[in-house]
Amino acid sequence: MIRQPHAETRESIVARAIQQVVGELRLVDVADYIAFIRLEQFGCVSDLVDSAAELYFMPGTLRLGHGGEAFVDWGGSPRIVLDLELRPAGVTVYFQLTLEENHASVVVNYVAFETAAEDPQINTEMLRKAVEQARIRPALALDAEEGRSIR
Numbered sequence: 001m002i003r004q005p006h007a008e009t010r011e012s013i014v015a016r017a018i019q020q021v022v023g024e025l026r027l028v029d030v031a032d033y034i035a036f037i038r039l040e041q042f043g044c045v046s047d048l049v050d051s052a053a054e055l056y057f058m059p060g061t062l063r064l065g066h067g068g069e070a071f072v073d074w075g076g077s078p079r080i081v082l083d084l085e086l087r088p089a090g091v092t093v094y095f096q097l098t099l100e101e102n103h104a105s106v107v108v109n110y111v112a113f114e115t116a117a118e119d120p121q122i123n124t125e126m127l128r129k130a131v132e133q134a135r136i137r138p139a140l141a142l143d144a145e146e147g148r149s150i151r
Contacts, residue, residue, distance in 0.1 A: 006120045007108055010127060014086060014095055015106040017131045021062060022097065022104050024052035033080045033099075037070040049084065061134040062086050065094060077101040088134035090114040091127050 028048055036044045046064040053062035065083035072078045079100050086093040095108045117123050 006124050009124055010093070010111060011095075011106050011108045013124070013128050013131060014093055014108060017086070017135070018062065018084075018097070018106070020056050021049075021052045022099070024055065025049070025097075025099065026104075030078050030080065030099075033068075034070045034072055034078060037068050037080070040067075042067050045082065049082070056136055058134050058136060061088055086131065088127075088130035091130045093127070 025048065033045065036042070042064065045068060049062065049064045063085050065085045068080065068082040070078065070080055077100060079098060082097045082099070084095055084097050086095065090113065092112045093108060094110045094112075095106055098105045098107070111123070111127065113123055113126060117126070
């Protein structure tokens with residue numbers, strides 16, 4: 001596959017957006033991922049992704065795509081690769097998340113824009129804004145006496 005010049009920027013946007021979700025996914029024992037993937041129990045993996053994402057994104061924004069792979073051998077650490085879809089309003093990002101012992105990485109395979117612009121930089125900015133709008137923000141409480149917002 002030919003990498004386009006804007007792919008790295010889009011991967012950075014996706015990686016930053018799901019950073020907290022990755023932290024939640026790492027709470028699951030790697031043996032569980034291996035078992036679910038090897039036994040083709042992708043519904044269980046989907047539930048794990050949904051549970052991790054619901055803390056940070058609007059429902060349906062991040063979900064398991066077509067499955068995943070578990071790479072396990074006698075000589076190294078396990079590596080889990082999950083096909084994921086990030087679906088903020090107006091954009092769909094198909095990507096792979098790789099979880100390793102001390103590292104996680106994102107590879108964007110394809111980005112589909114509902115209404116794409118001619119300029120890739122405009123599309124990248126559209127992606128950035130759509131992802132930000134799909135995030136769940138902490139509710140702001142109003143300080144009744146002073147009428148200002150507090151966290």
